[in-house]
Amino acid sequence: MPRRNWNKVFVTGGTGFVGLRVLSALVETGADVTALVHPDHENRLGVLRRYVRVVYGDVWNAASLKGRARGHGVVVHMVGSLRAQPERGLTYRQLNLVSARNVIGMAVGDGVPYFVLLSAAHRPAGVPKEYLQSKREAEAYLHTSGLRWAIVRAPLIFDRTQPGGRFFAALSWIGALPLLRVFFGRRTPLPVDVVARGMARLALQPQPPADRVLYAGDLRRLGRVPRGWRPRVTVSRARTKRPNPNADEEDAPFGWLPPLPPEHP
Numbered sequence: 001m002p003r004r005n006w007n008k009v010f011v012t013g014g015t016g017f018v019g020l021r022v023l024s025a026l027v028e029t030g031a032d033v034t035a036l037v038h039p040d041h042e043n044r045l046g047v048l049r050r051y052v053r054v055v056y057g058d059v060w061n062a063a064s065l066k067g068r069a070r071g072h073g074v075v076v077h078m079v080g081s082l083r084a085q086p087e088r089g090l091t092y093r094q095l096n097l098v099s100a101r102n103v104i105g106m107a108v109g110d111g112v113p114y115f116v117l118l119s120a121a122h123r124p125a126g127v128p129k130e131y132l133q134s135k136r137e138a139e140a141y142l143h144t145s146g147l148r149w150a151i152v153r154a155p156l157i158f159d160r161t162q163p164g165g166r167f168f169a170a171l172s173w174i175g176a177l178p179l180l181r182v183f184f185g186r187r188t189p190l191p192v193d194v195v196a197r198g199m200a201r202l203a204l205q206p207q208p209p210a211d212r213v214l215y216a217g218d219l220r221r222l223g224r225v226p227r228g229w230r231p232r233v234t235v236s237r238a239r240t241k242r243p244n245p246n247a248d249e250e251d252a253p254f255g256w257l258p259p260l261p262p263e264h265p
C-alpha cells in the first residue's frame with residue numbers, strides 16, 4: 001500500500017482566480033503542495049511556482065492524469081467555469097462535470113483517500129441553469145466514488161481589493177448578520193481570502209473527516225485567522241494575482257462573470 005502524507009495536497013485549478021489564493025493559503029500553512037497545471041499555463045502561478053511542486057496534465061484527458069496524485073493525502077479540485085463556450089466544445093458539462101469526473105477517477109486510481117470539490121451554492125444572475133446542473137452532477141459522481149469527500153457550495157466570490165470590492169464586502173457583512181444569515185447566508189458573497197483559508201483548512205485535516213457539504217457559514221468559520229497565527233511562508237498577495245490579459249477588464253464591476261477563459265490548445 002503506498003505511503004500517504006496527509007499534509008501533501010494535490011491541487012487542480014490552482015491557476016484560476018480562487019485557485020491561486022487557495023495555493024497561497026496552503027503554502028502559508030506549511031502544506032506540501034502539488035499543482036497540476038496545463039503546460040502552457042505554468043507562468044500563471046507567478047511567484048507561487050517557487051513554493052509548489054508542478055506536474056503537467058490536462059483534466060480533460062484522463063490518461064494524462066494517471067499516477068499524478070500518488071502518495072497525496074487529498075485532492076482539491078477547483079477547475080470549472082461559470083462561462084461556457086459551446087462553439088469550442090466547452091459546454092458546462094465539459095467544464096464542470098467531465099473535468100471533475102476525470103480528476104475523481106485519478107484520485108481513486110492513485111489511492112488518494114480524500115477529495116475536496118469546489119462547487120456552487122446557487123446560479124448567479126445571468127448564468128444558465130446548466131451551470132448549476134453540471135455542478136450537482138459532479139457532486140453526485142463524487143458521492144458514488146468511494147472516496148471521503150467535502151463539497152464546498154460557495155456563493156459568489158469576490159476580491160476586496162478590486163473595483164466593487166467594498167460594495168461586495170458590505171453585502172457580505174450584512175448577509176452574515178444573525179437574522180439575515182438564516183435567509184440569505186448561503187447566497188451572501190464571500191471574500192476570496194476567506195474562501196481560500198477555509199478551503200486550505202478543510203484540505204489539511206489530520207484524518208479524512210466525515211463526508212459533508214459546506215456553505216458560506218462553514219467557510220467563514222474555517223477561514224477565520226486564529227489569534228497569533230503566523231504564516232510559515234509569506235507569499236506576497238500582490239504577486240499571487242492572476243495577470244490580467246486584458247487591461248480594460250480591470251475596470252469591470254466585480255461580482256460578475258469572470259473573463260472568458262484563455263484559449264486551450
Ligand SMILES: NC(=O)c1ccc[n+]([C@@H]2O[C@H](COP(=O)([O-])OP(=O)(O)OC[C@H]3O[C@@H](n4cnc5c(N)ncnc54)[C@H](OP(=O)(O)O)[C@@H]3O)[C@@H](O)[C@H]2O)c1
Nearest residue numbers: 013015016017018041079080081119120154155156157261
Ligand atoms: N468565482 C466565483 O464567484 C465562484 C463561485 C462559486 C463557485 N465557483 C467555482 O469555483 C471554481 C473556480 O472558479 P474561478 O473563479 O477561480 O474560475 P477561473 O478563474 O476561471 O479558473 C478555474 C480553473 O479552471 C480552469 N479553466 C476554466 N475554464 C477553462 C477552460 N475553458 N479551459 C481550460 N481550463 C479552464 C482554469 O485553468 P487555466 O488557468 O489553465 O485556464 C483555472 O485553473 C469553478 O469551478 C467555479 O465554478 C466560483
